[in-house]
Amino acid sequence: METVPQLQRKLGILDDQFTQLQELQDENNPDFVVEVVTLFFQDTERLLNELARTLDQQTIDFNRLDAHVHQLKGSSSSVGAQRVQTVCVLFRNYSEERNIEECLKCLQQLKQEFYFVKNKLETLFKLEKQILEAGGTIPVQ
């Protein structure tokens, strides 16, 4: 299991923004990170569904597509999901070019990245919870 710093440096999955989020967590706001990340997961799943649906249409509404991707980009950057964000940037470019094939590819990649980071983060949170329940403290990186 990788630590957050490892997730950041080696794999480039998370960037500094995640560290910022961690800094915002304190005794007034103990579950801040978990809350935000959960919100992110929910939002992204919804958006991915929407994107799939939009791309399925006969005539693709690229403006709508762009709007969704923009949302996703915003969310992922707020959370610090770097790779997701990068794919969103690419997605937006292809969307502007009206390149459907590439857009579909991007969607696939997005799903991949998203599930990857979701997996990692969920594992991380589970472990943290276990530690806390066991009475320990999570070291601040």
Next chain:
Amino acid sequence: MESCNCIEPQWPADELLMKYQYISDFFIALAYFSIPLELIYFVKKSAVFPYRWVLVQFGAFIVLCGATHLINLWTFSMHSRTVAIVMTTAKVFTAAVSCATALMLVHIIPDLLSVKTRELFLKNKAAELDREMGLIRTQEETGRHVRMLTHEIRSTLDRHTILKTTLVELGRTLALEECALWMPTQTGLELQLSYTLHQQNPVGYTVPIQLPVISQVFTSNHAVKISPNCPVARLRPLAGKYMPGEVVAVRVPLLHLLNFQINDWPELSTKRYALMVLMLPSDSARQWHVHELELVEVVADQVAVALSHAAILEESMRARDLLVVQNIALDRARREAETAICARNDFLSVMNHEMRTPMHAIIALSSLLQETELTPEQRLMVETILKSGNLLATLINDVLDLSRLEDGSLQLQLGTFNLHAVFKEVLNLIKPIASVKKLLVALNLAPDLPEYAVGDEKRFMQTLLNVVGNAVKFTKEGNILITAFVAKSESFLDSRTPEFFPVPSDNHFYLRVQVKDSGSGISPQDIPKLFTKFAQNQSIATRNSHGSGLGLAICKRFVNLMEGHIWIESEGLGKGCTAVFVVKLGIPESSNESKLSFMPKMSGPQTNFTGLRVLVLDDNGVSRSVTKGLLVHLGCDVMTVGSSEECLHVVSQEHKVVFMDVGIPGIDGYEVAVHIHQKFTRRHERPLIVALTGNTDKITKENCMSVGMDGVILKPVSLEKMRSVLLGLLEHRVLFEAI
């Protein structure tokens, strides 16, 4: 015999003699009676006769004499006694009156005589006055002629007109036959016939100046009579049968501007003269009168004055034309220089932008490239590209900086900075290179050196880096020692900087930095060249080094801008050298310390944001909660809204700041801002509006500014950034982050 009272005459009466006596007496009586009549008649006729009573007396005397002679007529014959008595009384009276008259005449005759002499005297006087009047009249006429001539001559400033007019007027006034002017030639050895009265085209007839007659005329300032046969006077063939008229010559001084010095009057010795020759008509008995000669002399002088005026005017006109031409040339040169400077400035500003843009691209992209996965060869190539790019960027910056420095348009950007940190950073930058060369670098900061100072941090570091870099560059082995301390005024009493006397004051101190190296050193004659642009020390040891030679020149200018001094001391080749510079830095006031909260090392608890009510507008849930989390962490009271309608509904005076995301398609953050402005008209009631955006282009920033937003922040926002933004906002009520 009868006794009769008759008187016998004494002599016997001769008949003839008596007759004659009788007639004579008669005529005498007649004459004697008529004389007074005549006298009376003529006296009555005349107006003046002062001696009337003398006339009476004289008349009486004459009448009585006549009477006597008349009565004498009766005494020639027998006459009675009455006649005798009458005769006697008449004679007695006559005697009396004649004696009286005789006595009277003694008085009167001298008087009468003196009247005569007086009359003579007066007549003489009158004649004399007449003569004098005649003289004065001629003089006045002369004067009038002269004035008229002068007027004619002086009414023009053209040389030729002056001279021609002179001759014409003189000819007219004096009724001359011929009038000529001889001017000296360029060489001064001859006189050339320049102007004549009657001959239309005087041929270039010259006469040597050394003729005795000419010298005679030149030495006297009077008009001189000369012979009509001398060369200057022989202008016409002798037309008349008799004598040619008298000729007079006079000199005309030609004054030149050069004759007049500022403090002196013109010297007579350097004068040149022209000769004016005047000829009376031949076959006339006219002679030159004195007043005519005087007229000529006066005219000659006037001509000289007029000519000198004309000459001076010509000179001044010429000088003025020259000045105009020079002015035009100067103006043109100035305009060209200005154009050149403008062109250069334009060029520089264009190059500034044009050169730096690709440079940034190169450097940024190559550094990005460096961080990706590369094969070792690729990595080497990328590193070389990066290094070269950096070098080029430095060079460009140096050149542009230098030209701005020379312009005088560079200004220091003062700010408070950590002095110790600057030294440490320079040390860190130089350590890798130094360790490669196996040089020991030591830093020695004096204990009384302030930690913070006010100055241009960037340029101070640039200077320090340059100096230390040079030390490292030119040292092959050994060590480099950097010392920094506060300079006291006593330490400046060395002869190397005699004109530099720093005086520390309450809010300034002088920092002295010495960088001593054990490198190749510099020979004393090269030291002055070190700070000149582009001059590089060409010794063999330094041939391998890089750099354009601008570094020290720029350092010197920076140091000068910081009101300091920089110099290099070296004992010679191979003996190392010491670079020293002194700069003036400000002492930060204690209240400035609070501004250092912008420094990243300032961490920890919230500042006074507790209770600050803010509103967050963002339709992206994740984004919204992150921003809320940030602000909550800083102690704010955060309300979140997901749409612009909700935002406008909820926003109130109690919200101090409104953060809105303007990158959202569909929700026009700008309109919300406009509405908020409309809702809160007074500035202190309105919440501050800050836009959060991921767009880095200028248009977004401009749009935000135009709708009246108070700030723009780039997403993603870190905790520190948010803290500083809030601080800045609350302090200045505006914050525009550089995009």
